Amino acid sequence: MRWDRPPMLDATVSLPTWVRDAVDFEARYESDDEKMRLAIRLADENVLRKTGGPFGAAVFERGTGQLISVGVNSVVRLNNCTLHAEMVAYQLAQKRIQSYSLGTEGHPAHELFTSCEPCAMCLGATLWSGVQRVVIAASRDDAIAIGFDEGPVFAESYGYLRDRGVDVRHGVLRDEGRAVLQRYQDLGGPVYNG
């Protein structure tokens, strides 16, 4: 039956439709807490509306606090294992600024806020994204506690990022980030590790 389906030459990365109304792209986000609240609210909405896993992320311009893009986990909804919240946010930010790097010299610097510690894939993508800073709520252990695999991330992985100028802050609103994970588990959301 598979052979009825022709080879695919393209795919679409899209946010759920509710995002358009749920996010104020004009607001200025001042503090780390305020920015993280958005990432966690996205994760929470994604769970409650059953559009994906309990993970949300957002990219901001540093300095101005301008929101550039958001992402929610879209693995199951779009049948695409690569669409973790951070990956969606990076791609949409780069499309918006029309560059494959959020760290181009002479342009504003950017930072990622994510409701949960990045997995191995997203940590790698963080390097390629060009963001200068990553801020994290729930921890790797929090994700593992509800059954998610986070992949091969080691202390050296963070050292590698640091050596290349990426600043990482852990544990901002960790309890709130963890509460979303817990809600997902309570609602019986699928654990979709490959």
Added chain:
Amino acid sequence: MRWDRPPMLDATVSLPTWVRDAVDFEARYESDDEKMRLAIRLADENVLRKTGGPFGAAVFERGTGQLISVGVNSVVRLNNCTLHAEMVAYQLAQKRIQSYSLGTEGHPAHELFTSCEPCAMCLGATLWSGVQRVVIAASRDDAIAIGFDEGPVFAESYGYLRDRGVDVRHGVLRDEGRAVLQRYQDLGGPVYNG
């Protein structure tokens, strides 16, 4: 000026148009060498046609040798740092089989062939992809030699994959894979690390 561009709610992952004519999706690919030759040819065409970095990949069904999807590096062409060849191949394979995992029980197993060792992001995605096997031509050191960063990949990273049932074979047609990297450098192709 950026603020003239509205927030982005979707993005497209697409192969260059030449792929349609350059790949025979009906052929059966028998041996590791034959499968790798396709991945390397994709990398080479991508360089020669100036549609991206010197990296190609393909996903096959194990057992039958059926080609499921291909990928070429599309970072610069699509302004998207996540679109390494392996990432494109995984996404298009999952779209084709209509599942976020290429390793669903009761369905055929899959394997990835890549012209160069996966970076940290692609190695992470390999876990989530559900492929059972990864076959690699050029090495991490070969990529680094022409200026590419491969990210935080350690011996433990491969151990992590192995522990989860992913078999990795290195160095299949390594010289041919490396020759494509060399050609890219000779032609002055951009190194687009974030």
